[in-house]
Amino acid sequence: MKWIDKNLHIKPINTHIDPYKPVENAIITHGHADHAKPGHKNVLATSETIEIMKIRYGENCAENFQILPTNQSLKINDVLIKFFPAGHILGSVQVLTEYKGEKINFTGDYKTTSDQTCKDFEPVKCHTLVTEATFGLPVFQHPNENEEIKKLLKSINLFSERPHLVGVYALGKAQRVINLLRQQGYDKEIFIHGSLEKLCEYYQNNNIDLGRITKVNLKKKKDYNGEIILAPPSAIKNIWSRKFEDPIICQASGWMSIKQRAKQSLVELPLIISDHADWNELTKYIKFTDAENVYVTHGREEAIVHWCKMNNINGLALSLSGRDDEEQL
Numbered sequence: 001m002k003w004i005d006k007n008l009h010i011k012p013i014n015t016h017i018d019p020y021k022p023v024e025n026a027i028i029t030h031g032h033a034d035h036a037k038p039g040h041k042n043v044l045a046t047s048e049t050i051e052i053m054k055i056r057y058g059e060n061c062a063e064n065f066q067i068l069p070t071n072q073s074l075k076i077n078d079v080l081i082k083f084f085p086a087g088h089i090l091g092s093v094q095v096l097t098e099y100k101g102e103k104i105n106f107t108g109d110y111k112t113t114s115d116q117t118c119k120d121f122e123p124v125k126c127h128t129l130v131t132e133a134t135f136g137l138p139v140f141q142h143p144n145e146n147e148e149i150k151k152l153l154k155s156i157n158l159f160s161e162r163p164h165l166v167g168v169y170a171l172g173k174a175q176r177v178i179n180l181l182r183q184q185g186y187d188k189e190i191f192i193h194g195s196l197e198k199l200c201e202y203y204q205n206n207n208i209d210l211g212r213i214t215k216v217n218l219k220k221k222k223d224y225n226g227e228i229i230l231a232p233p234s235a236i237k238n239i240w241s242r243k244f245e246d247p248i249i250c251q252a253s254g255w256m257s258i259k260q261r262a263k264q265s266l267v268e269l270p271l272i273i274s275d276h277a278d279w280n281e282l283t284k285y286i287k288f289t290d291a292e293n294v295y296v297t298h299g300r301e302e303a304i305v306h307w308c309k310m311n312n313i314n315g316l317a318l319s320l321s322g323r324d325d326e327e328q329l
């Protein structure tokens, strides 16, 4: 990694990947707030990531935008850049860079399971892999997401006299939960908090079928019993949620596998639905890439680094500042 430093700065072309602070040239892997920041001069990303950044931060959140579609190469000086779908959220990519014959792949956030709300993950071979490790402990083994959604539908049937408030992050998770409900044949109107509206609209404009969704209007008196209402976890914790009578509080997150965490957030119905790879996906992918070196950037670094050593791979933890895993998952 001589030509790339631990801040994910590609030195020969003075370009950073997912920089935390404004820089001259940035490659953005996806639109989540801990990867996409406003204020860069030049941004290279997929068209979806660029649109998502504009929705969240405004049209002028960077001086210049350049689109690079997935599976197309771009050569800047002697560095070749190619994006591969990361399967994390709409527009998310891994960034493969090649310089003087050495290939380094940055996974960004990723998952390898199928998801109708974004392109499926594509595995890539490389010499060096820079991987996330949000759920990089063997205890993290995500269950099948359809089984988790069935728990929500079962609860609606059992407690049809109570509203079901589901905590979801606004970008990615909200749309995925709606889509999973539709896949299970749930065709009723689904209610959303106002902060989810623009991103849901954007997904629908990209031909992702979310069915009938309606913004909650608390000024109008309405009976929400037996309905599904999606809102960011912060709204569920604040005064907004008190307008609903005796709701069942649910939350869709990979962290819901930690019972203590669900309890602390007063979540009655935890749904373990993650947009990140679990331990098995992380280790399986590291093996697939044939990478000699693995750098772990985000999350539970030590266990993956140890696993690499046991498997004769050079593993190293890269500590990046400014990362925040809350609500992103």
Ligand SMILES: [Zn+2]
Pocket (backbone or CB within 6 Å): 030, 032, 035, 088, 109, 328
């Ligand atoms: Zn993310």
